[in-house]
Amino acid sequence: xxxxxxxxxxxxxxxxxxxxxxxxxxxGVGMPTxxxxxxxxxxxxxxxxxxxxxxxxxxxxxEEATPYVVNAGIIPVLLQDYTAILHHADAFGVxxxxxxxxxxLGAYEVAANxxxxxxxxxxxxxxxxxGGAMDIASCAQRIYIMMEHTLRDGTPRMLRRCKxxxxxxxxxxxxxxxxxxxxxxxxxxxxxxxxxxFSVDEVQALTGAPLxxxxxxxxxxxx
Amino acid sequence: xxxxxxxxASFAEAVADIKDGSSILIGGxxxxxxxxxxxxxYEQGAKDLTLILNAAGTGGGxxxxxxVSVTNLLEERRVRKVIMAFTASTHPSRTSILExxxxxxxIEAELVAQGTLxxxxxxxxxxxxxxxxxxxxxxxxxxxxxxxxxNGRTYLLEQAITADYAFVRAWHADEFGNLVYRGSExxxxxxxxxxxxxxxxxxxxxxxxxxxxxxxxxxxxxxxQRLVQIPPDGIFHVAVPFTPPRPSAPSGGH
Numbered sequence: 488x489x490x491x492x493x494x495x496x497x498x499x500x501x502x503x504x505x506x507x508x509x510x511x512x513x514x515g516v517g518m519p520t521x522x523x524x525x526x527x528x529x530x531x532x533x534x535x536x537x538x539x540x541x542x543x544x545x546x547x548x549x550e551e552a553t554p555y556v557v558n559a560g561i562i563p564v565l566l567q568d569y570t571a572i573l574h575h576a577d578a579f580g581v582x583x584x585x586x587x588x589x590x591x592l593g594a595y596e597v598a599a600n601x602x603x604x605x606x607x608x609x610x611x612x613x614x615x616x617x618g619g620a621m622d623i624a625s626c627a628q629r630i631y632i633m634m635e636h637t638l639r640d641g642t643p644r645m646l647r648r649c650k651x652x653x654x655x656x657x658x659x660x661x662x663x664x665x666x667x668x669x670x671x672x673x674x675x676x677x678x679x680x681x682x683x684x685f686s687v688d689e690v691q692a693l694t695g696a697p698l699x700x701x702x703x704x705x706x707x708x709x710x
Numbered sequence: 711x712x713x714x715x716x717x718x719a720s721f722a723e724a725v726a727d728i729k730d731g732s733s734i735l736i737g738g739x740x741x742x743x744x745x746x747x748x749x750x751x752y753e754q755g756a757k758d759l760t761l762i763l764n765a766a767g768t769g770g771g772x773x774x775x776x777x778v779s780v781t782n783l784l785e786e787r788r789v790r791k792v793i794m795a796f797t798a799s800t801h802p803s804r805t806s807i808l809e810x811x812x813x814x815x816x817i818e819a820e821l822v823a824q825g826t827l828x829x830x831x832x833x834x835x836x837x838x839x840x841x842x843x844x845x846x847x848x849x850x851x852x853x854x855x856x857x858x859x860x861n862g863r864t865y866l867l868e869q870a871i872t873a874d875y876a877f878v879r880a881w882h883a884d885e886f887g888n889l890v891y892r893g894s895e896x897x898x899x900x901x902x903x904x905x906x907x908x909x910x911x912x913x914x915x916x917x918x919x920x921x922x923x924x925x926x927x928x929x930x931x932x933x934x935q936r937l938v939q940i941p942p943d944g945i946f947h948v949a950v951p952f953t954p955p956r957p958s959a960p961s962g963g964h
Contacts, residue, residue: 537824538739538897554741554947555881555893561740572893574900574928575739576832579825583843607798607850613812614798615821622825622845656848 490684492665493707500525500709501680502591502631502663506532510588511581513537513623516560518633519591523564527710535581537619539573540564559619582622590627592620594634596649599696601659601671603632604651617654624655636664636693643695645669645676666690667707675699680707715885716937717916721750724910724938731790733760733873735831735902736780742895745945746912746938747877749778757788762831762871764824764898765796766808784808789817793871795824823851826868828901833870835904835933840869876906880929883913884921887931896928903933910936914946 493501499521506512506522508530514520523545526532533542536559543558544565552563566572573581581587594605603624607615624630637643645662662669667690668680675697678687683706691698718724728734728751737744751759766780783789784807797819798809811817822830823845833841842865846852856867878899881892889911891899903909911929916939940946 536894538894540894553893554949555895557740557894559739566893572896574896575824575828575898576901579828582825583829583845606800608800608802612798614809614819616796616798616800617821617823617851618795619824621823621849621851625845625847652850654849 488684490689491682493667493682494665495521496525497707497709498633498663498665501668501707502633502661503527504708504710505631505661506530506589511535511586513582513587513590513619513627515590515592515620515623516618517593519593520558520560520562522591534558535578535587537575537578537582539575539578540566540570541573541578541581542567542570544570579619579622582619583626585626585628587623587627589629589631590623591631591633592623592654594632594644594654596644596646596651597632597634597659597662597671598649598653599645599647599671599675600673601657602649602653603630603655603659604649605654607652610651615652620654624658627658629660630655630658631661631663632659633663636666636690641693643693646695647674666693669698672699677701678704680705682707716887716931716935717885718936718938721746721912721938721944722753724936725750725754725756728754728756728875730756731758732756732875733762735871735873735876735898735906736761736763737876737878737897737899737902739764739894739897741893741947742879742891742897742899743948744877744879744910744912745779745948746940747879747910748780749945751877752778752782757786758790759783759788760791760793760873761789762793762827762873764827765794766792766806781807784811784817787811787816791818791820793820793822793827795822795827797821821851827871828898830868830871831898831905832901834872835901838870840867842866843868871905873906874908876902876909878903878909878911878929878934880911880913882915882917882921883911883934883937884917884919884931885937886919887911887934887937888922888927889913889929889931889934890922890926891928900929903929908935909933910938912938912940914940
């Protein structure tokens with residue numbers, strides 16, 4: 488069977504399928520934003536952005552875009568009938584008070600103990616780019632990570648423990664990569680779904696912590 | 711009763727008294743960035759500034775598109791300290807002027823989680839000196855900060871931020887200084903307006919007093935000391951990079 492790494496769209500569609508009816512979700516900048524294109528039609532999901540849009544809609548087309556309405560990735564989006572706009576402190580009050588059911592974030596590294604790192608690109612480097620990630624990571628009900636499984640040179644990014652400074656400790660519930668869907672288990676990861684054509688051994692070779700196959704392991708399911 | 715108009719004729723006049731060593735809150739997150747005021751302080755020449763904002767670039771969002779931005783002030787070494795949620799590029803292959811200045815010890819850069827930054831400003835405007843937040847517990851940013859447990863959870867003590875000036879951008883103002891923001895222009899602007907001794911607002915229109923219903927007003931005029939209407943040749947918007955929407959879900963193949 489031909490090995491097929493998941494595209495970013497496929498990763499976004501798969502992780503968005505985890506969202507439950509009525510959830511309030513924050514989608515991080517970059518890949519996680521793509522989840523908004525794949526929200527399950529039968530579920531009502533409220534999208535929250537750090538700049539205060541509560542219940543915003545899909546990305547705007549060139550014709551629909553206005554310079555006044557963007558999401559946290561500074562991408563023009565549509566307002567909906569039920570959208571409310573808060574200021575930044577209130578938008579983060581929503582986060583800090585635990586009202587986010589899920590935060591989907593990108594990461595440089597994830598650890599088997601549920602830590603992840605996404606704000607500093609090197610140990611000892613001065614400065615960093617935190618944005619809203621630490622607030623979301625510390626306060627959302629659950630964190631899903633979306634990222635490429637390895638660096639371009641094949642170096643694993645799913646590790647036993649993070650090498651980079653962490654964004655938050657012990658918060659990651661699911662990791663979606665181009666090789667599958669994983670759950671951190673403390674010292675390793677359980678692989679729940681796997682990219683078409685790959686074996687667990689092949690994925691293990693690209694992962695920096697022990698992998699165990701879920702008894703229900705299956706190929707990544709896209710509806 | 712007469713109300714005193716706060717309308718200032720030009721951006722140059724609005725920032726003329728800002729001295730070297732001043733601290734300035736700068737609103738914006740893409741939309742809502744006071745580009746004309748940033749441009750004016752750049753032209754005015756003040757240095758040794760402390761700037762509090764989300765990110766450099768256009769002043770609010772982290773994107774720079776041609777106009778003068780906080781980046782220009784950084785490049786000319788006119789900033790002593792920044793307090794921001796982004797003090798480095800989020801991509802390892804890119805570096806910013808702010809990273810160069812940090813590496814050379816030429817600037818103090820305080821990196822703050824964005825929600826903590828917003829709440830520190832809100833607290834500053836609300837007369838609250840400090841507060842506890844769970845954000846950043848267990849990270850490098852927690853080092854040296856007071857930790858305290860409430861109901862079994864650990865929190866960090868964070869201190870309020872106030873400044874000499876706030877630069878904010880709104881859609882409409884009335885001559886009393888009441889402000890209305892459009893769409894996501896709001897972001898940091900309403901909280902920054904409350905946290906400065908002198909708040910200067912740039913707006914697309916300045917309307918006569920009585921133009922707003924009280925329920926419409928987002929920022930009370932008591933928080934705004936100076937108003938400047940953006941002239942026809944001013945900066946109204948800075949284009950944001952456009953990502954076209956992709957309407958269809960994948961069917962499972964490439």
